[in-house]
Amino acid sequence: MTIGELLKDYRISQKKTQKQWAKDVISPSFYAKVEKNLSRISAEDLIELLHSNQIPVIDFFSKLNQKDKSINQQELEINRLINEAYYQNSKKELQQIRDVVAEGELPNKNDELLLIDAYIAVISKDLTMLDKEVIDRMKEKVFNISNFDEDGLIMYCNFMSFYDLNSNLLLSKRIIKQLVGSSSVRIQEKILAIIINMLIFCIRNKRFEETEEFVNYADQIKTKPEVFFYKLLIPAFYNIVKYQDNHEQKYLDETEIIIKSIKLAGMPDYGKELEELLVANK
Known part of the structure; x- marks a missing residue:
């Protein structure tokens, strides 16, 4: 049983129409697609939907776990919700999901x-919340992946801050060499995200000589709508590097234009981080 099917069961049990059930959380048309498994609901919207219909989150997932015959499917759904909550930067939702998992009986619960x-610590920007043993286990978990798939890439990309620069240089190059030629747009997105993180790490650590290889890898990925934002960022970081060589004002000017474009596109946090990096390396 999928999340959409279980939502439908709850809705019918409360004798509500899809419009009444969706309320103002999501549109009735989108909700209809969720029930039919044609669209995926975000963790944020799912939890809000459950709350608005007086359904305890723990009860919902407990029932999902009981009815779903596939343990693997349960874990996939939980991991999707974890990732959604992380990208929404929501510690509250992650804690709610944690409560669900803690009450459940998944074989890989621990x-x-x-x-x-680990996600909560990263969002909080406070790795001291985690024991050294926990950090080491997460690092080992990622480092021991021999063939990275999309889930492995997401995990590494999100936990790159756990590693020192030299470890990241070793691991990221191994991953990129393995997957840079992939035709999957989703894989390309994750590779470009790793490249951008590595550019940031190298610039912050004044290891400018390490950046060219990553820029060359990025150039091997063709620009298309799905990866346009990532491709837009690459020249901004590389201009900061090139400015270190000859201090030509044009590199700063080009980076500032990109920063303005990012802010105008409604992503001020990205623009601010890039701006701070630019100021620190003028």
Whole structure:
């Protein structure tokens, strides 16, 4: 049983129409697609939908776990919700999901709890929330992946801050060499995200000589709508590097234009981070 199917069961049991059930959380048309498994609901919207219909989150997932015959499917759904909550930067939702997992009976429950605790620490920008043993286990978990798929890429990309620069240089180059030629747009997005993180790490550590290889990898990925934002960022970071060589004002000017474009596109946090990096390396 999928999340959409279980939502439908709850809705019918409360004798509500899809419009009454969706309320103002999501549109009735989108909700209809969720019930039919044609669209995926975000963790934020799912939890809000459950709350608005007086359904305890723990009860919902407990029932999902009981009815779903596939343990693997349960874990996939939980991991999707974890990732959604992380990208929404919501510690509250992650804690709610943690409560669900802690009450459940997934065979890999301890690994899931470890993952959620790590995400909460990253969002809080406070790795001291985690024991050294926990950080080491997460680092080992990623480092021991021999063939990275999309889930492995997401995990590494999100936890790159756990590693020192030299470890990241070793691991990121191994991953990129393995997957840079992938035709999957989703894989390309994750590779470009890793490249951008590495450019940031190298610039912050004044290891400018390490950046060219990553820029060359990025150039191997063709620009298309799905990866346009990532491709837009690459020249901004590389201009900061090139400015270190000859201090030509044009590199700063080009980066400032990109920063303005990012802010105008409604992503001020990205623009601010890039601006701070630019100011620190003028």
